[in-house]
Amino acid sequence: MAADHIVLAAIAGAHGIRGEVRLKLFTDTPDALARHARFDAGGRALALQGIRPDKPGMAVARFEGITDRNAAEALRGLQLTVPRDALPPLADGEYYVADYIGMAVVDETGAAVGHVKSIENYGASDILDIARTSGGSVMVPFVADAVREEADRLVIDRVWLA
Numbered sequence: 018m019a020a021d022h023i024v025l026a027a028i029a030g031a032h033g034i035r036g037e038v039r040l041k042l043f044t045d046t047p048d049a050l051a052r053h054a055r056f057d058a059g060g061r062a063l064a065l066q067g068i069r070p071d072k073p074g075m076a077v078a079r080f081e082g083i084t085d086r087n088a089a090e091a092l093r094g095l096q097l098t099v100p101r102d103a104l105p106p107l108a109d110g111e112y113y114v115a116d117y118i119g120m121a122v123v124d125e126t127g128a129a130v131g132h133v134k135s136i137e138n139y140g141a142s143d144i145l146d147i148a149r150t151s152g153g154s155v156m157v158p159f160v161a162d163a164v165r166e167e168a169d170r171l172v173i174d175r176v177w178l179a
Contacts, residue, residue, distance in 0.1 A: 020115035022100055022115075024115060025098065026043055026076070026096070027040065028041075028058070028095045029075070032077045035079075035086075036080075038078055040068075046070070047068045047078075058092065064080060067079045120169065121169065121171070123172055129150050131148045131149040133148075134148040145164065145171070155178055157173055
């Protein structure tokens with residue numbers, strides 16, 4: 018399910034009155050964004066002028082042509098993406114969340130469970146948020162003893178689905 022563009026951050030809203038924006042990061046640090054000059058934001062090209070860390074998982078950025086709070090606030094909710102081929106190769110154990118969103122999930126018997134809705138991290142490990150075929154959702158740790166990948170689907174032992 019490889020995506021041709023990878024989301025690196027989302028614009029959470031304006032920061033101050035001079036056009037800066039708060040970013041929710043989907044990278045480890047703001048430096049991962051700083052190495053890119055341009056982003057696609059919902060079909061609009063944004064040129065990064067500067068970025069600095071904020072609270073954990075957040076950063077404050079300035080984009081070319083965004084000079085006041087109203088212009089910054091108009092960007093709220095946009096995702097900042099870059100082409101997959103603009104990113105460095107992945108190390109062992111690393112992955113792009115985009116490769117798993119929407120992926121089918123089955124139990125160890127092959128019965129359909131649902132699909133990956135999102136991947137969260139609350140500090141201990143990554144957690145799969147799975148939308149169940151039968152309705153509702155379940156969260157499962159994205160660790161080797163709970164999940165294994167087979168071709169284009171994830172297999173999860175039923176003990177984790179209770």
